[in-house]
Amino acid sequence: MSNPQLKWWQKAVFxxxxxxxxxxxxxxxxxxxxxxxSKLDYxxxxxxxxxxxxxxxxxxxxxxxxxxxxxxxxAPEYGTLDQFQQxxxxxHARGIKVVLDLVLNHTSDKHPWFIESRSSVSNxxxxxxxxxxxxxxxxxxxxxxxxxxxxxxYDAATGEYYYHYFFKEQPDLNWHNPQVRKAMFDAAxxxxxxGVDGFRLDAVGTLFEKDGYPDNREGLSQEDLFKMASHVxxxxxxxxxMKYWMEMFQYQVDQPEVHTVMRELRAVVDAYEDRVLIGETxxxxxxxxxxxxxHLVFNFPLMQTQVLSxxxxxxxxxxxxxxxxxxxxxxxxxxxxxSPRVYSAFGDGIHxxxxxxxxxxxxxxxxxxxxxxxxxxxxxxxxxxxxPARFRDPLSQLYRDLAKRALDCDDHQAVMIGAMRGRDxxxxxxxxxxxxxxxxxxxxxxxxxxxNPDFTSGVNVQHQLDDPGSLLGYYRTLLHFRKAxxxxxxxxxxxxxxxxLDVLCFCRKTNDEEIYIIMNLSADQQEIKLSKGExxxxxxxxxxxxxxxxxxxxxxxxxxxxxxxxx
Numbered sequence: 001m002s003n004p005q006l007k008w009w010q011k012a013v014f015x016x017x018x019x020x021x022x023x024x025x026x027x028x029x030x031x032x033x034x035x036x037x038s039k040l041d042y043x044x045x046x047x048x049x050x051x052x053x054x055x056x057x058x059x060x061x062x063x064x065x066x067x068x069x070x071x072x073x074x075a076p077e078y079g080t081l082d083q084f085q086q087x088x089x090x091x092h093a094r095g096i097k098v099v100l101d102l103v104l105n106h107t108s109d110k111h112p113w114f115i116e117s118r119s120s121v122s123n124x125x126x127x128x129x130x131x132x133x134x135x136x137x138x139x140x141x142x143x144x145x146x147x148x149x150x151x152x153x154y155d156a157a158t159g160e161y162y163y164h165y166f167f168k169e170q171p172d173l174n175w176h177n178p179q180v181r182k183a184m185f186d187a188a189x190x191x192x193x194x195g196v197d198g199f200r201l202d203a204v205g206t207l208f209e210k211d212g213y214p215d216n217r218e219g220l221s222q223e224d225l226f227k228m229a230s231h232v233x234x235x236x237x238x239x240x241x242m243k244y245w246m247e248m249f250q251y252q253v254d255q256p257e258v259h260t261v262m263r264e265l266r267a268v269v270d271a272y273e274d275r276v277l278i279g280e281t282x283x284x285x286x287x288x289x290x291x292x293x294x295h296l297v298f299n300f301p302l303m304q305t306q307v308l309s310x311x312x313x314x315x316x317x318x319x320x321x322x323x324x325x326x327x328x329x330x331x332x333x334x335x336x337x338x339s340p341r342v343y344s345a346f347g348d349g350i351h352x353x354x355x356x357x358x359x360x361x362x363x364x365x366x367x368x369x370x371x372x373x374x375x376x377x378x379x380x381x382x383x384x385x386x387x388p389a390r391f392r393d394p395l396s397q398l399y400r401d402l403a404k405r406a407l408d409c410d411d412h413q414a415v416m417i418g419a420m421r422g423r424d425x426x427x428x429x430x431x432x433x434x435x436x437x438x439x440x441x442x443x444x445x446x447x448x449x450x451x452n453p454d455f456t457s458g459v460n461v462q463h464q465l466d467d468p469g470s471l472l473g474y475y476r477t478l479l480h481f482r483k484a485x486x487x488x489x490x491x492x493x494x495x496x497x498x499x500x501l502d503v504l505c506f507c508r509k510t511n512d513e514e515i516y517i518i519m520n521l522s523a524d525q526q527e528i529k530l531s532k533g534e535x536x537x538x539x540x541x542x543x544x545x546x547x548x549x550x551x552x553x554x555x556x557x558x559x560x561x562x563x564x565x566x567x
Contacts, residue, residue: 006490007274007276008049008097008274009050009198009276009296009369010369010489010490011049011490012049012097013047013048013364013369013371013372013479014048014049014050014051014052014099014369014371014372015048015050015051015052015373015374016051016052016053016054016372016373017052017054017374018054018337018373018374018427019033019036019053019055020427021374021427021428021429021440021448022035022036022430023036023038023430023440024440024441025037025038027441027442027445028077028441029441029445029446029447030077030078030441031078031430031440032077032078032079033078033079033080033083033084037083037086037087037090040087040090040091040094040096041094042461043094044094046377046472046475046476047476047480047483048372048479049095049096049097050097050099051096051097051098052101052200052371053098053099053100054101054337055068055101055103056075056078056100057070057073057074057075058070058073058074058075058076060169062167062170062394063147063166063167063169063394066103066166066202067106067107067108067109067110067170068103068111069107069108069110069111069112071187071190072190084194088196089195092195097197098197099196099197099199099200099276099278100191100198100200101200101202102187102188102199102201103202103203104173104175104201104203104204104207104261105166105173105202105203105206105207106164106165106170106172107170107171107173108169109169109171110169113125113128113183117129117171118155118157118162119157120158121158121160127177128173128174128177128183129163129171129172129173129174130162130163130171130172130173130174130209131158131160131161131162131163132152132160132161132162132213133159133160133161134152134154134160134161139151139152139154140161140163141213141215141216142215142216143163143213143215143216143251143252144222144248144249145165145166145167145168146165146249146252147166147167147394147395147398148222148398149168149222151163151252153168153171165252166203167394172206172209175207175257175258175261176257181264185265185268188265188269189268192268192269192272196275197275198269198275198278198295199269199276199278200280201265201277201278201280202280203280204258204262204279204280204281204294205253206252207255207257207258207261208255208256208257209252209255210252210255213251214251216248216250216251217247219244219247219248220244222248222402223402223406225241225244225245225248226399226403226406226407227406227407228240228241228244229241230403232306233306233340234304234306236301237305237306254283259285259286259288259293262279262286262288262293262294263288263292263293266288266292266293276295276296277293277295277296278294278295278296278297278298278331279294279298280298281297281298282297282298282299282300282301284297284324284325284328287324287325289325290327291327291328295329296329296369297331298332298333298371299316299330299331299332299368300333301316301319302316302320302334303335303339303345307346308346308355308359308521309502310501310502310503310521310522313362313366313504313521314495317366317367317493317495317506318495321367321493329369330366330367330368330369331368331369331371332366332368332369332370332371333363333370333372334359334363335373335376336371336373337373337423337427338423340382340425341373341375341376341380341381341382341426342356342359342373342376343376343379343381344382345382346359347381348523350523351523351558352379352381353379353471354542354559355559356379356471357471357474357542357559357561358519358520358521358559358560358561360376360475360478361519361540361542361561361563362504362517362519362561364478364479364482364488365482365488365517365563366493366506367493367508374430375430375431376475377475378431378459378460378461378464378470378472379459379471380428380431380452380459381452382425382426383425383428383450383451384416384419384420385419385450386412386415386416387415388418390424390449390450391418391419391422392424392449393422393423393424395421395422396418396419396422396423396424397418397422398418399417399418399420399421399422400414400415400417401414401418403417403418424449428449428450428451428452429441429448429449430461431451431452431454431455431459431460431461432460432461432462433461433462434456434458434460434462434463437451438451438452438455439455439460439461439462458470474542478540481539481540481563485515485539486510486512486513487508487513487514487515488508488563491508491509491510491513491515492510493506493507493508494506494509496530496531496532496533497531498518498526498528498529499527499528499529499530500520500526500527500528502520502521502522502524502526503518503519503520503521503522503526503528503556504518504519504521505519505528507533513565514533514565514566515539515565516530516533516535516562516563516564516566517561517563518530518535518556518561518564519560519561519562520556520557520558520559520560521559522558522559523559525555525557525558526555526556527555528554528555528556534566535554535562535564535565535566536564536566536567537565537567538563539563539564539565540562540563541560541561541562541563542559542560543560
């Protein structure tokens, strides 16, 4: 039996909804709350336990909703606050929790707070943001924005610069100001009072900057760094690239003061029963020293690889689990709205469907809380948009321009680099059917982003819904299988040597249940021999040809995953 002291978020499977792309109920080409409400039964049947909802707040949508102009409202294109309450209540009625995105670092430049702040140097909200005088005709220092160019924007009306870690339309809040903290914590309480179950905290490491705002020593320009990183799809795999990136932003991220704010926010959330805080960070320091900061932080290194090999997962789990403090609970994901879709990122172009099944099995069986991204369950893949007029992510334009300057590309090459490096490719609308526009919006309506044409080839919900052999059918089966086995939700983790480098094997164990997971992450058949334990019964397999061999030795097929028991 499962441990009754464990929290719901330790046993749950989360499903991220990108609201603009999920389901359009009013025919305007954008997803909305009505669409989400209409799909709650689908999500219940799928077997997820909680929704992480990307920003639904009013926004000029410069940074795809992460530039917020009202923290206590609903974007009119998505619906009303009453509709949000309906969505929340109906999700709860189906046993589904709802966690909201909370953007702490910055607001939109159209937020009333910033409009007041920039109105004059003597305005009462001037100190709600970070304003500095320049050095002669230059900005206050040589810091960069992570989204390109200087981190400082000159305001001619007041003769000062404001700081922005992201786009210039996203001015950073001054978290040293207690009024800012109170206003943001009050916004959190607003949603907690409505009944939301917690928050995913965006970009938590960027809340503070180094005291004194010192110049970085002269180093690489952003164009130089872009050129250096152009040979890799995953910059984290290149230690030289990451070294220079950390030097470039060393004074702008992960300053110690952020942990004080996290402890204060945790106290706010703990005043409500059974809520959760999840950080967009992989830094385990955010768990706090005494379980007094965040409940979950992501194991991003798991997905920061070009090849998802057994050796990579083994080393990741060994290092990650050993580093976690005793009170911390792991959290794993393979993709989200900022990263390539799992089907594209970790598929080899030949065995993608088999690999997608294996990767889900891995994610649901590793120790910790798993996060899925909408569309993964039907095998949605990245769509590279070759028309820059259809770009909606400003980063695509940024990278297009960088490619032309730094890499001497022609126009088409630059556009494709922009499409590849931007985030539109993995945010395309959910494919509900084989009808026009994938059933996302009506015929004759242009969706806000192009729909991947593979919706006509079976990559849609309607086509897969009644087929137990489809990827969607597989997701449903495995999600419900996980619910039926407490060891997969909350059991201890033990790595086991299977005798093959390309085979990942581990055990999940509670007092009442012992389950073995074996995965062949290669295209070759493998003969394996477990270093300890044995599988007497196969409970689940990704292969139709699984044989319930007893004993320690068996053959495992290419890209096959097996869940077995010793009894």
